[in-house]
Amino acid sequence: MQRFDAIVIGGGLVGSAIAYGLARAGLRPALIDEGDVAFRASRGNFGLVWVQSKGLGAPHYQRWTRLSSEEWPALAAELAERTGISVGHERPGGVHLCLSEAEFAERQARMEQMRQEAGNFGFEYRMLGADELRGMLPGLGPAVVGASWTRYDGHANSLYLLHALHKGFVARGGTYIPNRTVDYAAAQPNDFRLGSGAAEISAPKIVLAAGLGNAKLAPLFGLSAPVRPQRGQILVTERAGRMFEMPTTTVRQTIEGGIMIGDSMEDVGFDTSQRPDVMAAMAERAVKSFPWLAELQVVRAWAALRVMPPDGTPIYDESEKFAGAFTANCHSGVTLAGAHANAFAPMVAAGALAPDMVPFSAKRFDVPQAA
Amino acid sequence: MTPDRVDLAIIGAGPAGMAAAALAAELGLDTVLIDEQDSPGGQIYRGIERAPENTPLGADYLAGKSLAASLRASGAAYLPATTIWHIDPDGTLSLISAGASRTLRAHRILIATGAIERPVPIPGWTLPGVMTAGAAQIMLKTADLVPAGRAVLAGQGPLLWLVAAQLIRAGAPPAAILETTPHRNYHAAARLLPATLWPGRRALRKGLALIREVRRAGIPIRREVRGLRAIGRATGDKSVERVVWDGGEIAADLLLLHEGVIPNTQISLALGLDHRWDAAQLCWRPAVDEWGATGVPTIAIAGDGGGIAGAAAASLSGRLAALDAAAFLDKLDPAERDRRARPLRAALKRQLAIRPFLDALYRPAPAVLVPADDIVACRCEEVTVAQIRRAARLGAQGPNQAKAFTRCGMGPCQGRICGPIVSAVMAETLGKPIAEIGAYRPRAPYKPITLGALAGLGAE
Amino acid sequence: MFRKRPDSAAPTVPVSVEGRDIRVPAGASAAAAMLLAGFAAIRETGVTGTPRGPYCLVGVCFDCFAEINGIPNRQSCMVRVAPGMAIRRQHGRRAVEVNDA
Numbered sequence: 001m002q003r004f005d006a007i008v009i010g011g012g013l014v015g016s017a018i019a020y021g022l023a024r025a026g027l028r029p030a031l032i033d034e035g036d037v038a039f040r041a042s043r044g045n046f047g048l049v050w051v052q053s054k055g056l057g058a059p060h061y062q063r064w065t066r067l068s069s070e071e072w073p074a075l076a077a078e079l080a081e082r083t084g085i086s087v088g089h090e091r092p093g094g095v096h097l098c099l100s101e102a103e104f105a106e107r108q109a110r111m112e113q114m115r116q117e118a119g120n121f122g123f124e125y126r127m128l129g130a131d132e133l134r135g136m137l138p139g140l141g142p143a144v145v146g147a148s149w150t151r152y153d154g155h156a157n158s159l160y161l162l163h164a165l166h167k168g169f170v171a172r173g174g175t176y177i178p179n180r181t182v183d184y185a186a187a188q189p190n191d192f193r194l195g196s197g198a199a200e201i202s203a204p205k206i207v208l209a210a211g212l213g214n215a216k217l218a219p220l221f222g223l224s225a226p227v228r229p230q231r232g233q234i235l236v237t238e239r240a241g242r243m244f245e246m247p248t249t250t251v252r253q254t255i256e257g258g259i260m261i262g263d264s265m266e267d268v269g270f271d272t273s274q275r276p277d278v279m280a281a282m283a284e285r286a287v288k289s290f291p292w293l294a295e296l297q298v299v300r301a302w303a304a305l306r307v308m309p310p311d312g313t314p315i316y317d318e319s320e321k322f323a324g325a326f327t328a329n330c331h332s333g334v335t336l337a338g339a340h341a342n343a344f345a346p347m348v349a350a351g352a353l354a355p356d357m358v359p360f361s362a363k364r365f366d367v368p369q370a371a
Numbered sequence: 372m373t374p375d376r377v378d379l380a381i382i383g384a385g386p387a388g389m390a391a392a393a394l395a396a397e398l399g400l401d402t403v404l405i406d407e408q409d410s411p412g413g414q415i416y417r418g419i420e421r422a423p424e425n426t427p428l429g430a431d432y433l434a435g436k437s438l439a440a441s442l443r444a445s446g447a448a449y450l451p452a453t454t455i456w457h458i459d460p461d462g463t464l465s466l467i468s469a470g471a472s473r474t475l476r477a478h479r480i481l482i483a484t485g486a487i488e489r490p491v492p493i494p495g496w497t498l499p500g501v502m503t504a505g506a507a508q509i510m511l512k513t514a515d516l517v518p519a520g521r522a523v524l525a526g527q528g529p530l531l532w533l534v535a536a537q538l539i540r541a542g543a544p545p546a547a548i549l550e551t552t553p554h555r556n557y558h559a560a561a562r563l564l565p566a567t568l569w570p571g572r573r574a575l576r577k578g579l580a581l582i583r584e585v586r587r588a589g590i591p592i593r594r595e596v597r598g599l600r601a602i603g604r605a606t607g608d609k610s611v612e613r614v615v616w617d618g619g620e621i622a623a624d625l626l627l628l629h630e631g632v633i634p635n636t637q638i639s640l641a642l643g644l645d646h647r648w649d650a651a652q653l654c655w656r657p658a659v660d661e662w663g664a665t666g667v668p669t670i671a672i673a674g675d676g677g678g679i680a681g682a683a684a685a686s687l688s689g690r691l692a693a694l695d696a697a698a699f700l701d702k703l704d705p706a707e708r709d710r711r712a713r714p715l716r717a718a719l720k721r722q723l724a725i726r727p728f729l730d731a732l733y734r735p736a737p738a739v740l741v742p743a744d745d746i747v748a749c750r751c752e753e754v755t756v757a758q759i760r761r762a763a764r765l766g767a768q769g770p771n772q773a774k775a776f777t778r779c780g781m782g783p784c785q786g787r788i789c790g791p792i793v794s795a796v797m798a799e800t801l802g803k804p805i806a807e808i809g810a811y812r813p814r815a816p817y818k819p820i821t822l823g824a825l826a827g828l829g830a831e
Numbered sequence: 832m833f834r835k836r837p838d839s840a841a842p843t844v845p846v847s848v849e850g851r852d853i854r855v856p857a858g859a860s861a862a863a864a865m866l867l868a869g870f871a872a873i874r875e876t877g878v879t880g881t882p883r884g885p886y887c888l889v890g891v892c893f894d895c896f897a898e899i900n901g902i903p904n905r906q907s908c909m910v911r912v913a914p915g916m917a918i919r920r921q922h923g924r925r926a927v928e929v930n931d932a
Contacts, residue, residue, distance in 0.1 A: 011766075033766070035768045035769070043771075043772075043775050159775045159776070159778075162775065162776075163765070163775070163776045166765060166766060167765060170765070170766075176766050178766045178768055179768050235822070235825075237822065238783060238819070256778075261822070273459075274457065274814060274815050276457050276459075276463075276465045276472075276474070276815070279815075279825060280472070280825055280826060280827055283822045283823075283825035283826035284826040284827065286822060286826075287822055287823060287826045293822045293823075294821060294822050294823030294826065295821060295822075295823065296821060296822055297783075297819035297820065297821050297822075298816055298819060298820055298821070298822060298825060299782070299783045299785070299816075299819050300781060300785060300814065300816075301814055301815060301816060302814045303814075
């Protein structure tokens with residue numbers, strides 16, 4: 001039986017950011033992870049560090065996302081220094097393209113609502129017309145009517161981030177336990193045991209960050225994590241010379257030069273198969289936005305499952321029944337890495353979530369909706 | 372091909388595909404044969420329709436002519452210059468042809484994509500002027516072109532001797548042959564020789580005749596070559612300048628490598644079919660029954676893509692798959708299927724007799740599977756063996772995680788070339804058998820497709 | 832790199848390789864045309880700028896990227912020569928031309 005200061009279940013972007021933060025806070029954590037074939041939302045990620053679309057109707061989520069975006073550059077710099085891995089973070093601002101007047105009006109309304117809900121915290125955005133956009137984005141298609149823009153948005157390489165967090169975690173004394181599923185779990189207040197195969201580990205603190213696996217794990221620890229899968233597909237083109245100076249919600253260029261196209265949302269259960277018709281629709285919107293994209297070859301594509309809470313807003317919770325058990329669930333593991341490493345992990349290390357995390361609790365789903 | 376669904380869609384116009392198409396059409400199946408080249412033959416019979424009778428490529432190659440003729444004469448539809456980029460197990464194929472994407476639906480799909488050369492990751496294998504032995508053969512088959520300057524053949528296997536003989540007949544004898552067969556292979560092969568002598572006699576005779584032909588031409592031959600490496604020019608295009616090995620070296624303008632062929636499993640892996648690691652052939656093969664059927668009823672596999680057995684075996688397995696497809700689609704009585712299969716199985720057994728001996732004799736040396744640290748494993752993304760090892764030590768448990776950490780396998784070849792190397796390197800680093808490490812999981816598009824074609828914008 | 836087989840009677844087709852006119856056998860690929868024209872390296876990689884030439888010639892290795900008739904990053908071993916084809920080496924990542932109205 002190996003004893004640790006904390007156990008994090010799940011070695012994806014959420015789990016490894018939290019584990020890294022715990023190790024940095026001086027704890028000796030264990031990070032337990034599945035094997036080479038697992039759902040792994042983190043491997044399917046688009047790579048946006050995105051603020052402008054997050055938290056409509058949920059100002060706490062808007063603020064949490066902004067906080068994470070502010071923490072990001074420091075986290076990226078620290079990881080580069082400690083692990084030698086540059087995660088390629090850039091924060092040039094970002095746009096959401098609108099391909100019709102109706103889309104533009106709807107987007108404007110959303111942005112305005114975000115601004116009002118932000119209150120004193122503030123949310124600055126601009127709606128850009130096609131002419132101004134053309135100066136910012138090369139070869140913009142005639143179908144593009146305009147876009148919403150904020151300065152808070154950016155992007156990074158999500159795989160390098162995952163690699164850097166793992167490397168940084170181990171460098172800080174964390175123990176990585178791969179290729180395991182949790183066979184059994186025993187929970188007592190501040191005393192948690194996990195068995196996997198012949199191995200047993202225990203710790204006074206535990207964080208459930210197992211993505212879609214959290215739904216089944218959570219009740220064992222007096223928690224609730226009602227997440228469901230939402231499929232997203234991504235296309236990546238051959239490397240091209242640098243074309244984009246800033247990302248859009250559905251088209252971004254990586255440091256290596258490949259252009260990523262994304263953003264399908266499909267409700268299909270635990271199914272990671274690809275759909276040619278969905279890929280075609282994504283390609284069509286991309287080519288409408290930037291006609292010159294039509295010539296580029298798609299060299300790889302995939303489908304992955306987002307970890308989606310019922311209302312899209314993250315679920316962060318601490319167990320009342322078993323003190324010391326926490327959970328983190330979201331579909332924005334890249335964007336929220338800053339908050340997870342620099343805000344959430346310190347809370348876990350201190351033993352309790354801050355009071356302003358209460359709106360993120362799964363208890364919100366118990367409240368009947370006002371008519 | 373206007374009906375809603377064809378009976379049988381065959382992918383690959385090599386011997387397995389051509390034989391399957393002709394027989395399936397004869398059995399009354401509505402059949403379509405899809406291939407990315409612009410004429411039939413696959414790679415082994417590439418360019419066969421235009422080949423002259425006195426081709427330096429030899430009689431075995433010419434045997435492909437009748438297969439191509441049968442295909443043309445059959446009622447099967449043939450779609451050349453067409454690439455498959457996605458298959459749905461429900462029988463829907465996504466194709467691209469002349470820059471336009473379209474779909475085709477079939478009740479049964481037969482994958483007959485054959486074999487590819489095993490990667491040969493020696494130091495300098497990425498230098499310009501270093502190619503596969505098969506590449507030189509393709510130059511002869513398609514364009515009647517032969518190496519200019521000093522061509523060195525290095526590696527082992529029947530194809531090495533075949534290409535050497537073909538180049539000699541074509542008036543361009545290689546400057547040397549460096550055979551890498553390790554000494555211990557001879558003992559292992561010798562043990563199998565008694566059982567192989569009679570059933571494998573034709574193949575053995577053919578092989579010996581080729582080796583004799585090459586010796587008679589006076590080509591310098593080195594045996595048990597170790598430490599093979601290609602050295603490039605210091606300036607200019609850095610192309611290969613000489614080939615060095617433990618105890619020798621030779622000037623070269625072209626280095627042709629060969630360490631056997633392995634099944635092309637790109638589509639079968641993408642479909643998530645079960646694969647087994649073949650310890651004798653040191654490669655992955657899809658799990659298929661004696662008809663080529665897989666765990667997915669709509670998908671079957673024929674030819675070298677199911678396991679290396681050669682061209683003659685491939686056309687036999689193609690015909691078996693056609694019989695099974697007909698029975699599966701209720702167009703052939705199962706007893707009749709079995710009756711017609713019997714002579715094919717007997718012939719197939721004869722073809723397979725030589726395999727254990729060849730597999731033992733030409734078993735690649737360990738360094739072919741697990742190269743040294745500084746060698747490029749992933750050519751597309753220029754990821755070294757050392758980087759793969761580091762990823763494994765950092766917790767990557769298999770090639771798909773290694774891909775996420777290092778970018779290996781993310782390039783346009785989609786892991787076709789580096790796959791075997793990455794799995795073997797990770798197995799050795801983690802101290803686990805390759806069977807446990809697994810292979811890449813490729814995804815669609817199986818071959819690159821432009822965004823325009825994908826968006827359905829039509830032909831360029 | 833390569834030359835015509837001594838007894839070859841293959842019909843030929845006029846193409847240009849790096850601006851130089853050359854006749855290549857009708858069944859040759861664009862990659863073969865470049866090899867016939869004497870090039871061992873036909874591109875530099877987009878990752879490190881390292882010179883590369885074709886490796887497999889059967890569409891598996893993707894090391895044969897070349898610019899064909901003005902379109903970059905074509906898998907040249909999979910493109911058969913046609914009269915008047917203009918074949919050029921591929922230097923690193925493909926460039927994209929954009930017409931901003």
